[in-house]
Amino acid sequence: MSASTSRLLQRLASFVPLSPEELRVLETAAGPARLHRPHEDLAREGETAAHIGLLVSGFAFRCRVLSDGRRQIISYLIPGDLCDARNLLLPVATHTVSTLTAANVAPFGRETLLGLIERHPRIGQALCCLALVEELIAREWLVNVGQRTAIERLAHLLCEIFTRMRTVGLTDHGRCELPLTQVELADSLALSTVHVNRTLQELRRQGLVSLSGGMLEIHDFEALQAVAMFSGHYLEPGPAHPERAQRRIAPR
Amino acid sequence: MSASTSRLLQRLASFVPLSPEELRVLETAAGPARLHRPHEDLAREGETAAHIGLLVSGFAFRCRVLSDGRRQIISYLIPGDLCDARNLLLPVATHTVSTLTAANVAPFGRETLLGLIERHPRIGQALCCLALVEELIAREWLVNVGQRTAIERLAHLLCEIFTRMRTVGLTDHGRCELPLTQVELADSLALSTVHVNRTLQELRRQGLVSLSGGMLEIHDFEALQAVAMFSGHYLEPGPAHPERAQRRIAPR
């Protein structure tokens, strides 16, 4: 199981310096991964989860569905993401999490993890940072859907996902896996499928990206970023107040 | 200073049971309130704050502005809200916070608060819950802007704010203060001012609400909720996993 948690550990450690002990403890806390099929629910709105799943491989997404069927995709999960750390503190899930592809998910027992946090507060702090970044992403999506035009929105989403994939080492030059249909893009960006199609073609025509067969290829990241008015700051806030982090690591 | 923190304390305690000791310590941690004028920035995107402000009275909002001037209001702050608990863990603010009206803000020193959390982990847990609720609100706004029509959006926003005002005891029957201009509503809902105006009139015509002179009056909350497809669940997730909370309070 040791390799499967590494992406998560790396990200956590980028927020708060973690001791070898803390890393080891976290690493062994995850249960054996379970393989899920594509389009399977990992968590359902209104239910309570007894464990926190770590996405080891594959893709998933969160979404909310209105009573009349309108659906808004709220975020995407890539390898190294936790399915719902919120369940540690809040009683019920407020949205559904489903797989996009086949996916391996390693469970952390909720009680186990809470115990860990009690003994190692810095782990809690790191998890909290992870949650905060998710909030920043949610706000960026709000700005995206609220203020940007179709082509800007799409470009922005692609920039974001590509950047996130890169931080977990899942890009190969300008390429990465991205198994999204146009329907899913539409529900993420609050556009119709038809318009996503038109917009995707426009991006392709401008020679910026191509997306087909579940593979995203970015031909000119600079230009794409410019179109999207994308800045990756919100994805990697970096270590907070490093002077304090240092102080806390010293006594140990 | 004791009264000014009570709204915050009450909300924190609704997430995680806090001991009298913990409440006392929090209560005395806030500095003397500072009075800000309307339309003054409390925090600016990109800057680092040395303290966490508690909004004691008045209204404020968070927003992000794109390079070409388009602006998205991201959330509203009402009395009892923290201006930016994110600054405890993240180095720089990712959005601007400005006052809407004159406002009293009581500062918690960042270092003081971090020290408190170290000694009283449950305080940290409660603050974390507060942040999670903000995230839920952000996601609801995303759904709102992404999937709902103009009238649904506006109705939803009014439901949300009214509900939040009620939980901090600032409503009087169907009425509460709400000093928003139509420009601000427009930037919250991703609509034009003109269309906000049309939509507000439609809500008034249907006898659901009236909003004028900085006062919101809800004539038929049930019906408004129905129009908005509003459910307040996300605003009050209630105590998480109460059995555990109990266990932790016992040993003390």
Add this chain to the structure above:
DNA sequence: AGCGGGAATTAACATGCGTTAACCACCTGT
């Protein structure tokens, strides 16, 4: 009372995107 200025309102017109509905290009199983 008159003046200035922000906010609300109204009207006329424009448009980005949605809707509907075909059609096409794959793939997969038989």
Add this chain to the structure above:
DNA sequence: ACAGGTGGTTAACGCATGTTAATTCCCGCT
């Protein structure tokens, strides 16, 4: 090699909402 299904593409048309700009309202100020 065909059937059936999923996802992508195209075209024609419609509408919710945006834009512009003029007008009115309200309120504090002198």
